[in-house]
Amino acid sequence: MTDLVQRLAEVERRLDALEHKPSAKQQPASADTFWLLDALQAGPEIPDGSVAFGGDVQLGGSSYQYQWQRPTHAVTDEPWTDAITRLSALAHPLRAEILRRLLAAPATAADLVEEGIVSSTSTAYHHLNELSSAGWITKAKASTFEIRASRVIPLMTIIIAGEDH
Incomplete structure (x- = not known):
């Protein structure tokens, strides 16, 4: 009892x-x-x-x-190679600005040029290809790019993790 x-x-x-x-x-x-x-x-x-x-x-x-959860040993004991590759794609000011823009809505390379984010479509495609190869973005349709749904919250988490705490 x-x-x-x-x-x-x-x-x-x-x-x-x-x-x-x-x-x-x-x-x-x-x-x-x-x-x-x-x-x-x-x-x-x-x-x-x-x-x-x-x-x-x-x-x-x-x-x-x-949401995502990892036990400590999965972070400390496993290689970081894939994660570092994904993170290194973010470590460029133009790519960061492209991602910030894509949070608002999908865009084409021409949109990025027109909005003054990049200077040419070839520059836009270079950075879009890097972000796509790293798994951050995908083609929504024809020539329109968007952030992968499963990457929106992780991206925002990385950004706020970089704030001065």
């Missing part, structure tokens, strides 16, 4: 904690409040020592929801 009472008390404590947590869509009141970590610990079982990210955004008339 005591075990049942303890289990019920634990369930009530967790329910109370969930009901009084700030919404994941709200900014925490304080940088000292670990609302994401608290939510991860209260949620489904995840391996100890994990890194997770996710998001829920609306951009250019589209909605993106995404």
Whole structure:
């Protein structure tokens, strides 16, 4: 009977904690409040020592929801070759500006030239090909490019990870 009472008390404590947590869509009141970590610990079982990210955004008339979690050993023990290749494609100012533009809506190489992001269509195609080869963008139709849906939240996560914390 005591075990049942303890289990019920634990369930009530967790329910109370969930009901009084700030919404994941709200900014925490304080940088000292670990609302994401608290939510991860209260949620489904995840391996100890994990890194997770996710998001829920609306951009250019589209909605993106995404989450990803990796245990620490998958980050520390596995080669980084593929990830570094993808990241190196981002490390160019024009590519960054192209991606920022593509977050708003798909675009053609001609659109990028017309908007003054790149100086010529050959320059646009060079950078679009690099971003495509690295898996960040895809052709939506004919000659229109867009960010792959599964890359929108990771891209935004990388950008905010680079902010001064």
